Amino acid sequence: MKTSLKSQILRSFWIFRSLHRSFHRQHKFLGSPVFAQYEAVTHGEQPLPEYFNFASEVLDRWAQTEKDGKTLSNPALWWINGRGGEVRWSFEELGVLSRKVANILSDQCRLNRGDRILVILPRIPEWWLITVACIRAGITVIPGTTQLTAKDIRYRLQVSGAKCIVTTDAMAPVVESIAAESYGLQAKLMVSSGGGRDGWLSFNELLKEAPADHTCVKTKIEDPMMVYFTSGTTGAPKMAELSQGSLGFRPIANKRYWLDTTPLDVMWCTADTGWILTSLGAVFNPWVCGSCVFVHNMPQVEPSIILNTLSRFPITTILGAPTLFRMLVQNDLSSYKFMSLRHCISAGEPLNPEVMEQWKKKTGLDIHEAYGQTETGMACAVLKGMKIKPGSMGKACAPYDVQIVDEEANILPRGKEGEIAIRVKPNRPLGLFSRYVDNPEKTVETIRGDFHVTGDRGLMDEDGYIWFVGRADDIxxxxxxxxxxxxxxxxxxxxxxxxxxxxxxxxxxxxxxxxxxxxxxxxxxxxxxxxxxxxxxxxxxxxxxxxxxxxxxxxxxxxxxxxxxxxxxxxxxxxxxxxxx
Structure with a gap:
């Protein structure tokens, strides 16, 4: 990117000011009563709490911070549709609305704690509302991409036993074609700006009348929060269950977890709502830090839309699959000025070193790689301040001990190729999935000796950086x-x-x-x-x-x-x- 001397000076000043303010704001907020009760846990002086609920222990505490007059500089959720539509919710507004939705799920959809709900929504604010509402009510969320077909949806409903499905009016006919075969389905909730539909509850109409008084369920830290269907080499997709602790508490317990954002940051994750990357990068990790979650309702990733959005809005951190950056570097970036952007993260698959080099040359920004799976969350990353080795996934993310092991679970020497694994004995680390639901055999198969094996092959260099080699299976x-x-x-x-x-x-x-x-x-x-x-x-x-x-x-x-x-x-x-x- 070609910039004038004035622009370079301006950018340098902006970054310096932001970093300076971010350091003090992060220290102030993370040292405040918001997470004070967990300080002993984060320092390893006390065991994990028995009870934890992300909505009450994180979101409601940030809302209280706002009420106490310590107004955050950005909204909790900032959504745009690219056509002039915009939604900005503070943590307090998010709390009020999500309580109303929790009442809808309990009263109108007749869901109880422990029930499962299949949520198939695009990048619209209702996805975040329903996710938070389910956490409040102790209902297990099953996210699904809007690309699912009738066959995919039928399988997920039948196998999961989900009692409710939430989707848009565009997907409603697809659901109706298989609903009769899903015997446990007792409620269909439709998000639509238009009229209603026979056999469906109208989310928009119910939200207007729903009471905002709701008592958050007291969940245990190991209670299920979300279930993701993850593909395997044989058979249909498995249900990977993730707990309140693995998703919601891990970022609290590890303050320098991979995103490392602050209340001043505006975080944009471009992933589809059906994938765990959105939960990690657009719900739990940024909101633990009090950061703003930015969302653009893009039907698909368009380079021009991404570049214009980065230029127009004060986005400080962007997270996307390597394909995103491969697409962006193919454009002439000289006319775009990313005055706020200072942290770029690639996750989901390996990123070509050539793309990192082109992005750095054209924007002056580095791309930090992160590596993880549905079952593990983020396992490795190049954190802020770490040396970037193009092609490497960085080092292990706390609290994981990541090693390269052989077929007998022996730790291999540096530079030797083997399977990427996470130590689970004597203590299973916070962050790993709980199990494959109703599939104990597959759950056991992930354990080899003292390790959870990922199915990915890699090697570790002399500095402890991990390099991805390829899949050990056919995924x-x-x-x-x-x-x-x-x-x-x-x-x-x-x-x-x-x-x-x-x-x-x-x-x-x-x-x-x-x-x-x-x-x-x-x-x-x-x-x-x-x-x-x-x-x-x-x-x-x-x-x-x-x-x-x-x-x-x-x-x-x-x-x-x-x-x-x-x-x-x-x-x-x-x-x-x-x-x-």
Whole structure:
């Protein structure tokens, strides 16, 4: 980015002033009564509390800080839609509204503590309201991306036993097509600016009349808070359960947790609401620090929208998948001035060192990498002030002891490739998922010796930095989306043209990797119209499962490599793809 001397001086002054004020404000607020009762816990002088609820212990305490006259410089939630629409809620307003929603869930949707609710909403303020309301009422939230198909939604409702689903009027017909097959579903709540719909409760109308008096449920620190469906290499997605402690208390217990924001920061996480990155980067971590959560209601990530937003609004921290930064550096950035932005974070998949170099050259800003999974939250990161080693994921995030282990769970020497693992014995660290719901076998499989194994391979250098090498299994990570090959293959096999199919990762300059399908055709089909058949199969997958899972590449083969027992050797196909790079 080319800037005048005046602009450079102005930017330097702004950064210095912000850092100076941030240091004092952070010290003031984190040392204030907001978290005073947990000081002994953070210093390791006392064990974790038995009871904890993020809404009452964090959000309500910040609201009280506002009432006491210590007004925060930014709202708790700042939402825009790009068309002039805007919402700004203080912590106090967030508290009032979320209590009203908690009453709606309890009284109108007939949900009780411990019940599960499937929430499929785009980046709209109601997603944050409902999430906080569920925490208040002790209801377990199951976030879902708006790209889910009817089949995906039916599976999630049936397997989870969710008693309520929340979505928009646009998704309502999809839900209605499978609602009769979800026997435990007792309430459908619709968020819509328009009229109502038969068989649905109107969120907007109920919110107008709902009482704001609600007593927060007293939850235990190990009580479930959220459940995420996470893809595997075989079978349908599993339900990873995360507790009040793993999501809500971990940022309190570790003040320099990966984001390290302050009450002066405006935090923008561009991830989809269906992914855990949004919960980590746009709910729990920034709000523990009293930071402002900024949201742009983008149907999809558009570089021009991102760049204009960073120029127009005082966003200090941005978090996104590497695809975001790969897209941004392809633009001419000389006309954009990011006067407030000072911290950029990439998470979800490895980031190319070349992209980091281009971003630094064009903006003067570094990109800090972070690494984690649904099951772990953030496990490694390059924190503020740490030396950046392009290509490295940084060091372990507290309280994790991250090591590289072999197949017998022995810690490998520095520089030796193995599996990335987190020590869980003698004490399981705060932050890890509790279990795979109703799947004890898969839960046990994540433990090897004294460690939780991630399924990712890497190595640790002499300075303790961890470097990602690749997946130990066949999971495909495309633009931050984890895609199980089984789901893609199952969708393809539903088409009469497909006799056999195998899905693997294939390198892609923008998304890092994409799904490639190797297809063996049924005898009745030929390759006379290859392009037409390819498009037909791609569209078929989009309809059968979530569209982001469709194979962007496809190759028709006579046979698939298999083991002596008949299992497809995806590893052989994947190796073939990546050796071409």
């Amino acid at each position: 495909i990570n495309s633009a931050g989306y984890r895609i199980g090959p089984f789901e893609v293959e199952s969708a393809l096999l539903e088409h009469p043209a497909v006799a056999e199919a195998a899905a693997v990762s294939s390198p892609d300059p923008l998304r890092g990797e994409v799904v490639k399908a190797f297809v063996v055709l049924s005898p009745a089909y030929t390759l006379q119209h290859k392009e037409k058949l390819t498009l037909e199969l791609q569209e078929h997958v989009k309809k059968v499962t979530a569209p982001y899972k469709y194979p962007r590449k496809m190759e028709f083969v006579q046979q698939l490599p298999k083991t002596i027992t008949g299992k497809i050797r995806r590893v052989e196909l994947r190796k073939k793809e990546w050796e071409q790079v």
